[in-house]
Amino acid sequence: MKLFSIFIGAFLINNFLLVKFLGICSFLGVSKKTETAKGMGLAVVFVMFLASFMTYGVYNWILVPLKITYMSTLAFVLVIAALVQFVEMVIKKTQPSLYKALGIYLPLITTNCALLGMAVINIGEKYNLIESMVNALGAALGYMLAIVLLAGLRERMEESDNMPLAFRGLPISLVTAGLMAIAFLGFSGLKLGGI
Amino acid sequence: MDINNLIYPAISIGGMGLVFGIVLGYANKKFYVPVDAMVPLVREALPSANCGACGYAGCDAYATAVVAGDAALNLCSVGGKATAEKIGEVLGVTVEMANPKVAFVKCKGTCGVAKEKYVYDGIKDCRQAVIAPGEGPKACNNGCLGFASCVRACEFNALHVIDGVAVVYKDNCVACGACVKVCPKDLIELVPATQEVLIECNSKSKGKSVKDNCEVGCIACTMCVKACPTEAITMVNNLATIDFDKCTQCGLCATKCPTKVISKPLKDRVNMSGATSK
Numbered sequence: 001m002k003l004f005s006i007f008i009g010a011f012l013i014n015n016f017l018l019v020k021f022l023g024i025c026s027f028l029g030v031s032k033k034t035e036t037a038k039g040m041g042l043a044v045v046f047v048m049f050l051a052s053f054m055t056y057g058v059y060n061w062i063l064v065p066l067k068i069t070y071m072s073t074l075a076f077v078l079v080i081a082a083l084v085q086f087v088e089m090v091i092k093k094t095q096p097s098l099y100k101a102l103g104i105y106l107p108l109i110t111t112n113c114a115l116l117g118m119a120v121i122n123i124g125e126k127y128n129l130i131e132s133m134v135n136a137l138g139a140a141l142g143y144m145l146a147i148v149l150l151a152g153l154r155e156r157m158e159e160s161d162n163m164p165l166a167f168r169g170l171p172i173s174l175v176t177a178g179l180m181a182i183a184f185l186g187f188s189g190l191k192l193g194g195i
Numbered sequence: 196m197d198i199n200n201l202i203y204p205a206i207s208i209g210g211m212g213l214v215f216g217i218v219l220g221y222a223n224k225k226f227y228v229p230v231d232a233m234v235p236l237v238r239e240a241l242p243s244a245n246c247g248a249c250g251y252a253g254c255d256a257y258a259t260a261v262v263a264g265d266a267a268l269n270l271c272s273v274g275g276k277a278t279a280e281k282i283g284e285v286l287g288v289t290v291e292m293a294n295p296k297v298a299f300v301k302c303k304g305t306c307g308v309a310k311e312k313y314v315y316d317g318i319k320d321c322r323q324a325v326i327a328p329g330e331g332p333k334a335c336n337n338g339c340l341g342f343a344s345c346v347r348a349c350e351f352n353a354l355h356v357i358d359g360v361a362v363v364y365k366d367n368c369v370a371c372g373a374c375v376k377v378c379p380k381d382l383i384e385l386v387p388a389t390q391e392v393l394i395e396c397n398s399k400s401k402g403k404s405v406k407d408n409c410e411v412g413c414i415a416c417t418m419c420v421k422a423c424p425t426e427a428i429t430m431v432n433n434l435a436t437i438d439f440d441k442c443t444q445c446g447l448c449a450t451k452c453p454t455k456v457i458s459k460p461l462k463d464r465v466n467m468s469g470a471t472s473k
Contacts, residue, residue, distance in 0.1 A: 058211070062207055062211070063207070066203045066204075066207055067203070068203050068204045068207060071204050071207070071208060074208060075207075075208060075211065078208065078211055078212060078215065079211070079215075082215035082218070082219060085219055086215075086218065086219060086222055089219075089222045089223060089226040090222065090226055092226065092228050093225075093226035093227075093228055094226075161318045161319075161320055161323060162318070
């Protein structure tokens with residue numbers, strides 16, 4: 001039950017994009033088309049899941065024993081950057097089709113603050129390994145949900161010729177994202193045990 | 196101050212960096228995917244318009260396809276002959292250039308010449324107007340609506356709406372086909388750039404209703420078919436159609452056409468409206 005609570009908590013209630021406002025850059029940058037939003041979302045799911053595992057290991061098996069947990073931010077950035085690079089190389093070689101789908105989004109994720117946020121939150125909440133990974137999975141799927149939703153709305157708005165000129169493009173996207181965030185606040189009423 | 200406070204972070208973070216560096220360096224060798232050295236060279240020769248006229252997702256995709264041998268060298272209509280030759284130089288082969296093409300709008304039903312069914316006051320866009328009752332305000336269902344969807348689609352400033360009908364400026368047109376895709380009436384066609392004799396109408400209606408709706412519509416009288424010495428013109432769906440391979444551009448058909456649908460349109464229209472091509 002705790003795991004389920006963590007998952008739903010990260011997926012909806014504390015949605016990274018719309019409630020915690022992490023990773024906003026890619027939220028607006030890659031949400032012009034549903035297709036690319038999907039690719040980005042999948043890449044985030046993939047990398048976040050792996051990164052939660054790696055950052056947990058680095059924190060608990062290197063930083064804690066050495067009592068240098070204040071170095072966590074630097075260590076996590078290092079780990080995530082290296083991990084993304086490594087994953088990119090591996091799938092480029094072994095899974096060309098997957099690389100084609102994720103390829104161009106993987107480097108983008110290196111600098112995605114949602115990833116770092118996820119790692120820091122895992123530590124702050126004192127999650128164990130399984131809980132960390134469930135939290136990461138929920139957060140990443142929540143990211144994908146939000147970005148695909150916004151991309152769908154933006155695609156629809158592109159078609160509209162009624163929009164005032166001043167609102168076209170980014171302004172209306174920001175307004176939309178804000179409205180989506182308000183809508184997602186509704187989930188904070190969900191009562192889950194263990195949160 | 197404990198000296199360990201300095202040493203531990205330095206060693207652990209530095210060590211991690213070293214380990215990751217070695218792993219990545221090893222992975223780079225181990226998982227190396229050979230990239231053809233030609234690709235960047237071909238990519239440089241392309242004009243970076245990323246218009247997709249070649250049929251690939253962009254200049255990068257086209258360069259990859261060219262080097263892989265999947266694509267012809269002369270597909271880039273933006274760069275045209277110069278680009279094809281540059282690619283040929285890079286790859287060390289000679290290139291035969293396909294006939295350059297230009298977009299052509301098959302309608303000359305300008306304001307007053309073509310009748311309107313009603314006054315359209317909606318969104319000024321062809322794709323919106325075409326879903327209005329009767330497929331738009333023009334009495335002719337195959338005519339140019341003149342709301343300039345193609346003009347906005349054109350990235351090369353080659354299209355302008357003059358007197359209610361879109362006109363292509365041949366000099367600017369690179370035949371990327373963006374306007375062809377956007378026109379809801381399928382009025383725009385890519386024709387050989389050298390082709391001057393063209394049927395400037397798209398109406399598939401019978402002669403009588405064409406005549407009622409527009410002064411310059413093809414009424415399918417077959418005068419041109421009979422006049423053509425090389426049998427290049429056929430009547431398809433009540434519309435004269437020129438086979439560009441057979442046409443010698445003698446212009447006999449244009450002199451016979453009673454509604455003056457056949458003309459040397461690109462040049463004539465620009466003169467008629469007083470505008471000059473940029």
